[in-house]
Amino acid sequence: xxxxxxxxxxxxxxxxxxxxxxxxxxxxxxxxxxxxxxxxxxxxxxxxxxxxxxxxxxxxxxxxxxxxxxxxxxxxxxxxxxxxxxxxxxxxxxxxxxxxxxxxxxxxxxxxxxxxxxxxxxxxxxxxxxxxxxxxxxxxxxxxxxxxxxxxxxxxxxxxxxxxxxxxxxxxxxxxxxxxxxxxxxxxxxxxxxxxxxxxxxxxxxxxxxxxxxxxxxxxxxxxxxxxxxxxxxxx
Numbered sequence: 001x002x003x004x005x006x007x008x009x010x011x012x013x014x015x016x017x018x019x020x021x022x023x024x025x026x027x028x029x030x031x032x033x034x035x036x037x038x039x040x041x042x043x044x045x046x047x048x049x050x051x052x053x054x055x056x057x058x059x060x061x062x063x064x065x066x067x068x069x070x071x072x073x074x075x076x077x078x079x080x081x082x083x084x085x086x087x088x089x090x091x092x093x094x095x096x097x098x099x100x101x102x103x104x105x106x107x108x109x110x111x112x113x114x115x116x117x118x119x120x121x122x123x124x125x126x127x128x129x130x131x132x133x134x135x136x137x138x139x140x141x142x143x144x145x146x147x148x149x150x151x152x153x154x155x156x157x158x159x160x161x162x163x164x165x166x167x168x169x170x171x172x173x174x175x176x177x178x179x180x181x182x183x184x185x186x187x188x189x190x191x192x193x194x195x196x197x198x199x200x201x202x203x204x205x206x207x208x209x210x211x212x213x214x215x216x217x218x219x220x221x222x223x224x225x226x227x228x229x230x231x232x233x234x235x236x
Contacts, residue, residue, distance in 0.1 A: 002186045004182070004186055005037055006192070007038075009192070010225060010228055011026070011037075012225055017048070026232070037058045037061045038202070039065075040064060043063050046061065055073075056073050059071075064113045065169060067111075068112040078112045079112070081113050081170055094145050095119060098141060102124075102128055104122070106121050107119065107121050117145070117165060129163050132164050142165075143196050157169055157174055159201075161197075175201050186215065186217045186218075187217065187218045187220065188220065189220045190203060190222065206219050
């Protein structure tokens with residue numbers, strides 16, 4: 001069995017460091033298992049959250065939704081994607097029309113293989129992050145922005161990630177791409193498994209392949225890192 005984990009909201013609180021007790025448990029739990037991490041974040045942000053011990057101990061780490069791949073701490077491949085002028089203009093228009101007024105810095109961030117966009121800005125405080133996440137659940141702003149991007153650019157995908165942002169990448173270069181190189185049974189843990197979430201491409205594909213008897217798999221659609229911990233206590 002191969003175990004695949006999202007980071008934000010699955011192994012850690014969104015954009016925060018892993019709980020120290022859970023970190024100790026997880027490091028021990030990883031022993032003798034094939035562990036894969038997949039996240040929309042880059043290497044530095046991921047290490048900041050889960051720590052270098054977990055990051056290095058994982059069998060493989062898929063950064064930027066699998067567009068940058070690390071093994072034994074080394075980058076083994078990456079896919080580049082540039083922000084064009086037209087897309088940049090559209091994202092700037094989103095900032096203009098958004099009804100969310102509390103703004104911080106870094107609204108558009110280029111990562112390996114994808115563009116991350118946030119109305120509130122990535123430098124926001126944790127309190128502001130929580131407020132935006134609550135507001136977004138009601139307003140549906142991020143889902144709407146994702147739909148507008150995909151309607152205008154059929155060659156791109158846009159998905160909701162974490163609490164405050166969306167990820168934009170070439171069609172097919174979502175988290176689901178990592179399954180192309182993972183053979184056999186897979187257990188996946190993610191908190192954004194519903195349509196529109198950036199864990200959905202993995203969850204949907206695993207469910208489909210299980211129905212077609214092409215792969216034995218289990219999808220754990222978790223509510224948070226505590227939920228993940230509870231599941232892992234029963235997996236030896």
